[in-house]
Amino acid sequence: MVVGLREVAERAGVSVRTASNVANDFPHVAPETRRRVQAAIEELKYRPNTAARQLRRGRTEVISLVVPEISSPYFSELAAITVRVAAERGWTVHIDQTDGDADQERRMILGPAGRSVDGVLCSPWAVSPAELVELAAGPVVLLGERETDGVLDHVAIDNVRASREATLHLLARGDRVIGAIGAQPHLQNGTAELRVEGYRQALESAGLPFRTDLVMPVRSLHRPDGAAAVTRLLEVEPRVDAVFCFSDELALGALRTLLEQGRRVPQDVAVVGFDDIEDGRYSTPTLTTIAPDKTQIVRVALDRLAARIAGQTGSGAEAPLDLVVPHRLLIRESTTSVRTRKG
Amino acid sequence: MVVGLREVAERAGVSVRTASNVANDFPHVAPETRRRVQAAIEELKYRPNTAARQLRRGRTEVISLVVPEISSPYFSELAAITVRVAAERGWTVHIDQTDGDADQERRMILGPAGRSVDGVLCSPWAVSPAELVELAAGPVVLLGERETDGVLDHVAIDNVRASREATLHLLARGDRVIGAIGAQPHLQNGTAELRVEGYRQALESAGLPFRTDLVMPVRSLHRPDGAAAVTRLLEVEPRVDAVFCFSDELALGALRTLLEQGRRVPQDVAVVGFDDIEDGRYSTPTLTTIAPDKTQIVRVALDRLAARIAGQTGSGAEAPLDLVVPHRLLIRESTTSVRTRKG
């Protein structure tokens, strides 16, 4: 048996409209009436029908988060934060993963966005922002990718600067032959390019050559890719002093492989990652990394999304913003001291 | 401007009903009519209004997944699989996290479940199944917890057996002083108890005493808890041969701490985890662990949920099922060989 406001109203001896008023905390309701309706609501276990409410109000209070994959630590941490921060605004989050597939990405931004969510937070991967803007049916904020040429709001850290800082840190240690792992020429989101650029700038500023043969492309950003890439790197250039990986996962894969091949980290080879995922704080050695302020990313993105949603009815669409969020370089064991160890 | 079936119908010169028929692939539509309506749909970029559809049909094609936390690797892997498997059925997934908080858990199972999702997959934590069944407003399937006394469907591995196998593996190595990390006396979901029980059974079968002082309670199942617990364990019993952790995260935290304290793994102390998260495949040393068949867990749970949803209108509610899914013991470096290493 489905309980609607009708049943509640009947039970409390009021009109449906009054029942609705109570359910929505409308101020002008007599205390006694309110009490009676409340009681009816509880006795009948009334739960508002979201679909009807949405149909009427035109809002869902649901946003969707579209990421390449949920299970990768970076995105799962981001998702967790998003759910938490969204809750502060009374939103719930619909999470979707695209598996890095362009078609799925198109479908997700178009599909769920349709009208069942109020807005979309999207980490694009295979589809360019220019195309996304065509598809978007509602407010969309992009997370962490290249400059979008002002077609859509987007929130990210300054990837070039972060990458430059990471590389400069290695140079400051005295490393001269520095490999980079994580170029992704096949992708449209452009993040990897920015990181290569920062790496290049740092080398240049130190008067060192930018060797493209030390920039290893990867298919995805996971441990196995890092493991494979570092193996290739060692073949290309056995005398490598340090490796800068464009994700912590890559770095952890590389770390593992370096140790397997008998290279001590950081004595023989230093390793820097990117993302500051939790694993890197507990690996052996712990991982030096670029830490984007994830909570800030989410907060800024949701602020922006809220503004877009609120402004939807407004007159002129505001110009898209490129929002930059701070990051830090966290120096840990993989580029500094080594712990003492038996054996 | 909102495009509805009305606009499409107008444009194509047909009735709203016919437009709806085309949008829903109703078979009895003349090819020419279909073509015209299709064209209108595309030109106007018509997207069906989910709310209205749901209101009319009574179905959302959305299920919710309620987990203690998204960012922990086990749950994020589970979530990723769920999204993927659910997609095969045409469902999308609404993910919520409770932060292990009892109230939030209650709200989640009650709230989203209300009528906005067709069913709920829930990993309970702080709330007992008995209470959950009271709250549930629709089909609910529980994941991975104690026997539910038949109040709700639930899917899990055989925790007692898995835990016994892990402990027996250590015993077979010759370990005699074996600690256990991960008791959670404050929780209601009972998983930890089952694992303690399996551990106890194994020790007993080997004629060894079950020492409660070697069973370390933890607040949550993350790396820091594992790190702290193993520190306490070493204080209680410095001569420990092996540690069985009730999650891989605990194990990774323990691993790290053991190494820091100068204990080699596995030569000095062996470590076994539970969950088979990806990190354990890339740690140093790699982690021996109990691997639940996660895909199977999700598949079975969704099958069951689908059956519940389908059977909702049926007459007698079917009796709840306890579904057991297979697991394996994956033996890796943390209980066997050590890699050679320089230095």
Next chain:
DNA sequence: GCGTACGTTTGCAACGCTGCAAAGCGTGAA
């Protein structure tokens, strides 16, 4: 030529809720 049957199209109503605007009611001022 007519009735039947089937393929195709349609109008009506309702899913449960809330915006709107007006009606009902009680109180204090004139």
Next chain:
DNA sequence: TTCACGCTTTGCAGCGTTGCAAACGTACGC
């Protein structure tokens, strides 16, 4: 006593879609 005002309650309609059942048209068999 009457009027105006504000608090409270109400009815109506419609959000966009689809189930239902009837209407329409055409082709076929008798």
